[in-house]
Amino acid sequence: MASGPTTRRTFEPWDDPKSKPILRVSSVSKSYGSVTAVDQLSLDIHRGEFFALLGPSGCGKTTLLRMLAGFERPDTGRIELDGVDMTAVPPYRRPVNMMFQSYALFPHMSVEGNIAFGLKQEGLPAREIKTRVAEALALVQLPDYGRRKPHQLSGGQRQRVALARSLVKRPKMLLLDEPLAALDRKLREETQFELMTIQEQVGITFVIVTHDQDEAMTMASRIAVMDRGRIAQVAPPTEIYEQPNSRYVADFIGSVNLFEGNYVGGDGAPTMRCAEAGCDLSLAQPLLVAPGHRLWVAIRPEKLEISREPPPPGTLNCLSGVVWDIGYLGDFSTYRVKLDSGKIVSAAEANRMRLTERTISWEDRVYLRWVPQAAVALLS
Amino acid sequence: MRRGLTPINLTALTLGFAFLYVPIFLLIIYSFNESKLVTVWAGFSTKWYGEMARDDALIAAALMTLKVALLSSTVATVLGTLAGVLLARFGRFRGRTLFSGMIYAPLVMPEVITGLALLLMFVAMGLARGYFTVMIAHATFAMAYVAVVVQSRLATMDRSVEEAALDLGCPPFKTFLVITLPIIAPAVIAGWLLAFTLSLDDLVIASFTTGPGSTTLPMKIYSQVRLGVTPEINAISTILVGIVTIGVVAASLVNRRAALRRERDERLAFAKT
Amino acid sequence: MTFGAATREATRARWAARASLILKPLQSALDAFPPSRWLMRRLDRRALKGRLLAIAPPYAWLLIFFLAPFAIVLKISFAEPDVAMPPYTEVFALIEDAGSFFLSIKLNFSNYLLLIEDDLYLRAYLNSLKIAAISTALALMVGFPIAYAMARAPRRWRGALVMMMILPFWTSFLIRVYAWIGILKNEGLLNGFLQWLGVIGEPLTILNTDFAVYIGIVYSYLPFMVLPLYAALERMDESLLEAASDLGCRPVKAFWVITVPLAAPGIIAGSFLVFIPVVGEVVIPDLLGGSDTLMIGRLLWAEFFSNHDWPVASAVAMILLLILVIPIVLFQRHQAARQEAAR
Numbered sequence: 001m002a003s004g005p006t007t008r009r010t011f012e013p014w015d016d017p018k019s020k021p022i023l024r025v026s027s028v029s030k031s032y033g034s035v036t037a038v039d040q041l042s043l044d045i046h047r048g049e050f051f052a053l054l055g056p057s058g059c060g061k062t063t064l065l066r067m068l069a070g071f072e073r074p075d076t077g078r079i080e081l082d083g084v085d086m087t088a089v090p091p092y093r094r095p096v097n098m099m100f101q102s103y104a105l106f107p108h109m110s111v112e113g114n115i116a117f118g119l120k121q122e123g124l125p126a127r128e129i130k131t132r133v134a135e136a137l138a139l140v141q142l143p144d145y146g147r148r149k150p151h152q153l154s155g156g157q158r159q160r161v162a163l164a165r166s167l168v169k170r171p172k173m174l175l176l177d178e179p180l181a182a183l184d185r186k187l188r189e190e191t192q193f194e195l196m197t198i199q200e201q202v203g204i205t206f207v208i209v210t211h212d213q214d215e216a217m218t219m220a221s222r223i224a225v226m227d228r229g230r231i232a233q234v235a236p237p238t239e240i241y242e243q244p245n246s247r248y249v250a251d252f253i254g255s256v257n258l259f260e261g262n263y264v265g266g267d268g269a270p271t272m273r274c275a276e277a278g279c280d281l282s283l284a285q286p287l288l289v290a291p292g293h294r295l296w297v298a299i300r301p302e303k304l305e306i307s308r309e310p311p312p313p314g315t316l317n318c319l320s321g322v323v324w325d326i327g328y329l330g331d332f333s334t335y336r337v338k339l340d341s342g343k344i345v346s347a348a349e350a351n352r353m354r355l356t357e358r359t360i361s362w363e364d365r366v367y368l369r370w371v372p373q374a375a376v377a378l379l380s
Numbered sequence: 381m382r383r384g385l386t387p388i389n390l391t392a393l394t395l396g397f398a399f400l401y402v403p404i405f406l407l408i409i410y411s412f413n414e415s416k417l418v419t420v421w422a423g424f425s426t427k428w429y430g431e432m433a434r435d436d437a438l439i440a441a442a443l444m445t446l447k448v449a450l451l452s453s454t455v456a457t458v459l460g461t462l463a464g465v466l467l468a469r470f471g472r473f474r475g476r477t478l479f480s481g482m483i484y485a486p487l488v489m490p491e492v493i494t495g496l497a498l499l500l501m502f503v504a505m506g507l508a509r510g511y512f513t514v515m516i517a518h519a520t521f522a523m524a525y526v527a528v529v530v531q532s533r534l535a536t537m538d539r540s541v542e543e544a545a546l547d548l549g550c551p552p553f554k555t556f557l558v559i560t561l562p563i564i565a566p567a568v569i570a571g572w573l574l575a576f577t578l579s580l581d582d583l584v585i586a587s588f589t590t591g592p593g594s595t596t597l598p599m600k601i602y603s604q605v606r607l608g609v610t611p612e613i614n615a616i617s618t619i620l621v622g623i624v625t626i627g628v629v630a631a632s633l634v635n636r637r638a639a640l641r642r643e644r645d646e647r648l649a650f651a652k653t
Numbered sequence: 654m655t656f657g658a659a660t661r662e663a664t665r666a667r668w669a670a671r672a673s674l675i676l677k678p679l680q681s682a683l684d685a686f687p688p689s690r691w692l693m694r695r696l697d698r699r700a701l702k703g704r705l706l707a708i709a710p711p712y713a714w715l716l717i718f719f720l721a722p723f724a725i726v727l728k729i730s731f732a733e734p735d736v737a738m739p740p741y742t743e744v745f746a747l748i749e750d751a752g753s754f755f756l757s758i759k760l761n762f763s764n765y766l767l768l769i770e771d772d773l774y775l776r777a778y779l780n781s782l783k784i785a786a787i788s789t790a791l792a793l794m795v796g797f798p799i800a801y802a803m804a805r806a807p808r809r810w811r812g813a814l815v816m817m818m819i820l821p822f823w824t825s826f827l828i829r830v831y832a833w834i835g836i837l838k839n840e841g842l843l844n845g846f847l848q849w850l851g852v853i854g855e856p857l858t859i860l861n862t863d864f865a866v867y868i869g870i871v872y873s874y875l876p877f878m879v880l881p882l883y884a885a886l887e888r889m890d891e892s893l894l895e896a897a898s899d900l901g902c903r904p905v906k907a908f909w910v911i912t913v914p915l916a917a918p919g920i921i922a923g924s925f926l927v928f929i930p931v932v933g934e935v936v937i938p939d940l941l942g943g944s945d946t947l948m949i950g951r952l953l954w955a956e957f958f959s960n961h962d963w964p965v966a967s968a969v970a971m972i973l974l975l976i977l978v979i980p981i982v983l984f985q986r987h988q989a990a991r992q993e994a995a996r
Binding site: 406496498503527580581602624628 | 708714805940954980981
């Protein structure tokens with residue numbers, strides 16, 4: 001997942017109480033008619049972050065981004081950039097630039113003209129504009145394309161020009177609206193790493209909107225998962241994946257098995273009574289709720305161990321069921337197992353050997369188990 | 381499926397376009413007729429063109445029409461472009477419904493009503509009737525057409541291109557001049573041409589709003605047509621049709637060549653990736 | 654992006670580039686001229702004022718030259734004819750009586766009474782509506798197959814076909830109507846052709862009948878019907894018909910249950926564009942119709958130009974407007990809705 005260079009690992013300004021955020025969004029709301037797109041949302045983003053707004057379409061992430069750019073004005077709340085109130089500042093006076101999903105290159109201007117456009121608005125001398133345009137083109141590795149027109153470029157090249165155009169003004173923050181959505185899969189994966197490299201080179205804070213969780217997980221230093229105009233969770237990718245704070249987040253990122261049940265206290269051995277599982281599930285830690293409280297246990301398919309051999313009696317968190325379906329994905333195989341209660345549970349297993357004959361087949365009785373630390377208990 | 385040209389479709393196209401074009405071709409052919417009778421072919425001649433060129437009243441009317449058309453289409457283009465931008469970009473403003481009503485109504489309003497209403501307005505305002513009042517009248521109804529053309533182009537234009545300009549620090553009014561206007565320029569030009577031909581063509585509104593001494597070409601033709609069919613009118617018509625056809629065909633050829641060249645560029649760009 | 658779309662986009666870009674070449678000197682002149690910078694900044698700071706400045710000119714123009722004139726038509730329809738210039742009496746007058754002023758309003762309903770009493774007008778209104786309705790139906794019947802064939806033609810032909818459909822619209826309306834006189838006359842080309850074929854012995858009387866009027870209207874208004882139809886049909890996804898056929902629907906039925914409903918916006922727009930102006934048509938009934946082809950536009954024209962009775966002409970126009978106001982409002986709603994949908 002978060003496999004950035006080593007400098008990233010220590011980069012955690014959000015945990016540093018002395019760090020002043022570059023962007024502070026405080027209880028911002030925006031509605032269109034009766035639809036609330038963004039609902040009392042607050043958010044801090046720190047200098048140098050690669051921040052991802054992730055969520056399904058219609059969750060308000062694009063509205064939030066457009067409010068940061070100045071295209072929409074919040075109904076209530078305040079947006080502060082580097083300590084300055086930006087709430088009512090129009091887009092053309094904000095030190096923030098945006099890269100559009102459609103790239104929005106000016107069709108009647110050359111690549112150079114496009115990149116120089118923003119600098120010209122600042123009234124910079126021609127000589128400086130020239131050098132900065134050249135720098136920007138070198139940064140996106142299109143040094144010889146300056147004289148071309150946008151329609152003479154391929155999709156990937158257009159994307160780079162759009163990036164260069166929005167970076168050349170050295171904004172305090174770069175907003176990227178689904179920047180890779182128009183690229184095909186392979187190009188998208190390459191570009192993800194390139195974007196990360198460029199971000200580190202220029203040191204500008206990036207805020208990216210995406211509905212693609214892989215994209216967010218790969219690139220972002222932190223992710224905000226959004227749900228119906230609110231933020232469900234803000235955390236680094238590993239935490240979002242391993243420590244989701246709700247069923248919504250757990251379910252949105254990757255796949256997950258959820259078990260519903262009631263808390264059973266107990267000294268040192270907290271468990272959840274679960275009808276779906278057919279047995280009590282033991283939890284890693286005690287929870288601060290009263291016994292009987294409703295909760296959920298989330299367990300990722302790859303963290304389940306699947307085998308045909310019954311485990312020794314007394315094994316914690318052990319379920320049994322029948323193989324219902326097998327999905328072969330090349331690197332992984334997914335087994336869908338039907339428990340005796342009728343609930344379907346997914347388990348994934350890496351195919352470490354070349355698969356010539358399946359050890360587990362349809363209709364086989366199998367046993368699933370996990371260590372309590374591999375699962376997360378959720379209260380909402 | 382019924383893709384492409386099935387026999388039925390081909391027949392529909394042939395008959396349909398024959399219906400549209402045969403009358404015009406006949407008109408043109410008989411303008412070269414020697415005989416005074418429009419229906420009897422008596423040999424090739426260009427004498428009616430000479431006759432037409434010597435008709436001073438006709439030439440004066442043609443020049444008057446041209447003057448009115450140039451002025452009115454320019455006014456209509458400026459106002460109509462603004463109106464199109466308002467409809468497509470300004471969202472809801474107070475009085476929008478009335479405004480869009482006033483834009484769409486002239487497209488279908490019978491010309492007799494528009495003509496009479498404008499005339500009575502000019503009389504009430506005490507404006508002397510002449511080419512100036514005709515110009516105002518034509519600008520009024522042509523601006524609706526320009527507005528619709530510009531508005532529909534703006535509706536298909538990617539709005540984020542304008543937003544990108546704003547985002548890069550370009551204020552709204554300048555963005556309109558530097559980004560929007562060049563991009564919608566073909567639509568604005570098309571709107572101007574449309575306004576120009578509408579003005580050239582108009583008989584009814586001009587008849588109401590003109591004054592003594594300001595006879596336009598259609599009025600002149602109309603008064604002659606009511607007296608009967610003459611080859612001289614065929615000759616004028618042929619020239620008018622010829623001018624329009626040459627203009628339209630030339631424009632589309634230029635466009636087509638540009639398109640072909642661009643297509644080659646695109647292929648190259650796609651091939652390189 | 655398909656290739657065709659990419660090319661169209663590129664052509665547009667090329668035009669835009671040309672336009673910006675023309676606009677560039679203007680723009681740099683504006684940039685170099687300090688007051689203009691100041692003005693633009695002012696305009697943008699006062700965003701609301703800038704908006705107002707953009708809205709005001711077209712709005713004011715339309716109010717003065719499109720809406721206000723109707724109020725005057727209404728006023729004059731209540732005046733009396735007069736031998737003067739302008740040839741009507743004043744409806745509003747300020748009169749002085751014992752030092753105080755009164756606004757006198759003299760409403761004269763006789764113009765409207767005339768429209769009711771003389772059944773000529775009623776017949777003219779009804780006949781106009783009838784002719785408009787029949788010619789709209791005829792135009793739809795003639796136009797639909799053409800629009801359908803255009804929309805199904807190979808893609809590279811479509812541009813040329815649309816151009817051919819628009820071209821007659823750019824050439825003079827009057828000339829196109831005039832062309833039919835030579836064709837439809839008793840000794841005209843059509844009769845000559847039919848006699849040469851031996852189909853008829855005696856020439857048919859077509860010119861100066863209602864039939865000629867229908868031909869002229871359908872001919873003149875055909876592009877107005879075909880182009881909206883074409884736009885609707887061209888947008889239609891052909892795989893819909895394939896899906897219908899795959900689901901066991903016969904082509905003829907698919908035409909009625911898939912194609913026609915999807916073409917409905919085009920049918921509606923085209924019908925309005927033909928029906929409303931035809932109700933007030935003057936030139937076609939005058940040139941192609943007989944003296945008994947009664948249409949209200951022609952009557953209004955005669956009241957105004959021959960009888961110089963401006964008040965009656967105004968009353969006729971007011972009633973005509975009242976008849977058409979419902980279709981006009983419906984048309985405007987339809988256009989506005991389409992505009993919203995296009996966003």
